Amino acid sequence: MSDRFHLPRAWPERLAEFKIPLPALLRRAGLPEIFFQQEKIHATTAQVFALWRAVRDMTPDPAIGLKMGEEPRFELYHPATVAAVCSQSFRDALHRIARFKQLTCPQEIRVLTTRNEASVEFIYPQAQEPQPDILGDLVLSWILGIGRRGTDSRITPLRLELTRPVRSRALLESYFGCPVRFKASRDALVFRNSDLDLPFVTHNAELLTAIGAHLESELQERNASADVGDQVKRALKRSLAGKRPSLQNTAREMGTSARTLQRRLTDAGFTFHQVLEDTRRELARHYLKHSAVDLNAVAYFLGYEHANSFFRAFQGWEGTPPGEWRAQHRTKLSQTA
16 A cells, blocks of 8 residues: 555635634644645645644644534535435445545545444554644544535434543544543544434435546546555565666666556556655655665665765655654654563
């Protein structure tokens, strides 16, 4: 699974609504100042976590995550959220969200059911550290908001389970309308299993068919893109060390022609440079976090002719020099060991 979030264009606007200055936020999160100026805002799991930790640090409001998870303006919903609200039931909505979330981020929505209960969890497969509490509040309030909107507020969780220590109990219990269990083994919202079959008053079969067809088509295209992208990444990882990467050499490694590979990448919406940068970034994070390899050697392993080129690239990816990044993440690992 690619570690690439496609962030909504509405995020900067929502943050501004809460009087959070974006330049200061990006500096605190260690993100480039042009982060929100991208035509398509892409971020890694680590960057998303850093962003929400910075939001938490910059506002005294303990309810900020809950408020950010709410979106009363239907016209600003992502198509996948519209499809969820138009579903037949909460169970149907959860199924659609879990499926179409793949279009925007490396985040899994896990729905576990027993005879009497059903729990909803958000999992980040690429995460190297726990999700920020504020992000947990946001995603769980968002999923509850879909259920409440669809059932006309007839759905109430049995309990909220949180891994964090006891904090803001009254606020959370008032918002979610259920008891909170702190220091739990997971972050999850638990419902009665039967509540998942409550019909949605917002069910719209025609709109659901139209949006669902579009999303399914987009998902098929994405999966095809991921296939060729992953193939190129694997080829690059086998051949990068000490070599100047090129489309021609990578095509040869994959047993195809440069023209064919270029066409496949173009059809999938990629450029060779984009895949190369993603590959280098993944490898750089791995080498810095899990080995004591010298920075000059890391640059060599990533196919850079000069170490300074690697240092500039890493600064652009992570907002901090590679040596500082390594020290920070090694400290975190030693603290959690």
